[in-house]
Amino acid sequence: MSGSGSGADDGATAPGPQPRRRGRPRRSPQDAGPGTRERILQAARDEFAERGYDKASMRGIAKAAGVDAALVHHYFGTKDDVFAAAIEVSFEPVLAVSAVIGRGGTEGIGERLARYFIGVWENPATRAPLLAVVRSALTNETAAKVLRTFVLRRLLERVAAELDVPDPTFRAELAASHMVGIAILRYVIKAEPLASADPERIIELVAPTLQRYLTQP
Amino acid sequence: MSGSGSGADDGATAPGPQPRRRGRPRRSPQDAGPGTRERILQAARDEFAERGYDKASMRGIAKAAGVDAALVHHYFGTKDDVFAAAIEVSFEPVLAVSAVIGRGGTEGIGERLARYFIGVWENPATRAPLLAVVRSALTNETAAKVLRTFVLRRLLERVAAELDVPDPTFRAELAASHMVGIAILRYVIKAEPLASADPERIIELVAPTLQRYLTQP
Numbered sequence: 287m288s289g290s291g292s293g294a295d296d297g298a299t300a301p302g303p304q305p306r307r308r309g310r311p312r313r314s315p316q317d318a319g320p321g322t323r324e325r326i327l328q329a330a331r332d333e334f335a336e337r338g339y340d341k342a343s344m345r346g347i348a349k350a351a352g353v354d355a356a357l358v359h360h361y362f363g364t365k366d367d368v369f370a371a372a373i374e375v376s377f378e379p380v381l382a383v384s385a386v387i388g389r390g391g392t393e394g395i396g397e398r399l400a401r402y403f404i405g406v407w408e409n410p411a412t413r414a415p416l417l418a419v420v421r422s423a424l425t426n427e428t429a430a431k432v433l434r435t436f437v438l439r440r441l442l443e444r445v446a447a448e449l450d451v452p453d454p455t456f457r458a459e460l461a462a463s464h465m466v467g468i469a470i471l472r473y474v475i476k477a478e479p480l481a482s483a484d485p486e487r488i489i490e491l492v493a494p495t496l497q498r499y500l501t502q503p
Numbered sequence: 504m505s506g507s508g509s510g511a512d513d514g515a516t517a518p519g520p521q522p523r524r525r526g527r528p529r530r531s532p533q534d535a536g537p538g539t540r541e542r543i544l545q546a547a548r549d550e551f552a553e554r555g556y557d558k559a560s561m562r563g564i565a566k567a568a569g570v571d572a573a574l575v576h577h578y579f580g581t582k583d584d585v586f587a588a589a590i591e592v593s594f595e596p597v598l599a600v601s602a603v604i605g606r607g608g609t610e611g612i613g614e615r616l617a618r619y620f621i622g623v624w625e626n627p628a629t630r631a632p633l634l635a636v637v638r639s640a641l642t643n644e645t646a647a648k649v650l651r652t653f654v655l656r657r658l659l660e661r662v663a664a665e666l667d668v669p670d671p672t673f674r675a676e677l678a679a680s681h682m683v684g685i686a687i688l689r690y691v692i693k694a695e696p697l698a699s700a701d702p703e704r705i706i707e708l709v710a711p712t713l714q715r716y717l718t719q720p
Binding site for chain 1: 555637638640641642647650651655656659670672673674676677679680681682683684685687688689691692693694695696697700704705708709711712715716
């Protein structure tokens with residue numbers, strides 16, 4: 287946060303000779319090396335997950351990625367842009383939901399969806415970035431807007447496209463709202479008995495709800 | 504946040520005559536007058552609602568209530584204690600749920616519950632403090648613990664006591680999770696089409712879900 291970490295010389299890793307600047311030396315985009323973009327995104331996800339949108343800083347992200355803050359700006363632009371890019375990757379497993387739905391038609395769609403979402407949340411690797419987004423979106427209007435426009439709209443439209451019910455987007459959103467609420471009580475608030483419940487028991491009870499929202503006329 | 508407000512002297516609240524200190528003159532509890540406690544609680548709810556747990560300060564609450572920070576400490580103790588007291592009042596309408604459930608038995612319980620919760624959230628006076636708690640609990644472990652122990656446990660136990668199903672607390676919590684998820688997508692993230700949906704349409708679709716969780720063996 288505090289400006290530590292920008293000190294030294296990311297330039298040390300540069301291949302060729304570079305003119306030394308006054309103040310902080312910086313990597314130019316050309317010498318950032320392969321994988322830098324991914325490393326920054328990973329650092330951004332971690333930073334947003336741990337600190338939430340408001341407290342996360344470009345400098346903290348840059349430090350964790352081992353690059354200069356200017357490079358983060360170069361790749362992504364503003365903090366909002368970094369956030370949008372970071373959560374877009376985070377939501378890839380969630381957005382893959384249309385494949386889950388498409389497979390097998392609407393029979394058993396409720397259980398497949400419940401199992402898929404619980405699986406995404408049970409996996410620590412996919413849970414952390416989701417938590418980051420949810421936490422940020424609940425306390426910051428910019429983050430909420432990113433979630434609303436980048437993620438939810440696409441997610442809901444993909445699910446809705448597979449449905450044969452009136453108001454399919456509304457139906458998909460009701461199903462999503464239930465999964466969001468479960469995630470919040472189980473993984474964020476850690477309210478018992480839901481927090482310790484066997485995932486299979488949750489799926490068993492929730493599947494018929496999702497099935498009804500997504501298929502019942 | 505910055506350590507302001509911790510400076511001096513909760514000792515100012517000691518009984519008996521007090522030496523005047525340097526700096527701001529302060530009201531002693533004796534001259535706080537009737538309604539002070541309520542005014543502080545109201546200010547606390549507003550402060551937590553607007554700023555979230557982390558950013559809310561005892562000093563900000565005191566200022567909004569027109570009292571000294573030491574008086575807030577005197578009445579409530581720490582910031583955690585103020586938070587707990589503030590949200591306890593906020594949740595009174597929610598905790599009144601057992602009356603809603605008790606009335607009329609389990610027939611139609613799903614619709615009564617859905618209507619009751621949507622009503623609490625549609626009313627700006629009750630929505631604001633609920634939003635405050637949800638926002639705070641999602642970003643702060645202390646606030647999450649307060650919500651978990653003071654509110655959810657009591658709420659769920661009251662609802663569970665009225666039910667005749669296996670694992671009634673788990674069932675009540677699944678119902679609660681759906682209402683929490685709807686509240687978050689509709690009122691916090693403001694995701695469409697749920698954000699603009701007619702409350703009656705939400706109740707109509709959600710009631711059977713709650714009914715099933717709370718009554719189906």
